[in-house]
Amino acid sequence: MNITVQELKKKMDNGDDFVLIDVREPYEHQEFNIGGDLIPMGDLPNKIDDLLEHQNDEVILYCRSGNRSGIAQQVFLQKGFKNVLNLTGGMLAWADTFGTGK
Secondary structure, eight states: OOEEEHHHHOOOHHHOOOOEEEEEHHHHHHHHOOOEEEEOGGGHHHHGGGGGGGSSEEEEESSSSSSSHHHHHHHEEEEEEEEEETTTTHHHHHHHHHHHHO
């Protein structure tokens, strides 16, 4: 399943409870991020077990364009996570829609 930048922004503005994860590289995260926990795609296999407490929580993944987070979504689902959403268009779509400010 996917989530749009507009839907995510609404969840953030409403203070909804979810886990937000940035699967980009550290330099991308430093350039611009929307507050997600940084777990680079390459580190995900070693870090995903640390997130098992969130298996039943809503988890939203994002990257630059939505490709890496789409792959990460499959990793989460294979590990038994139930509600994992991929941010369609990633940070490119966010910047196009809302700019690079929070």
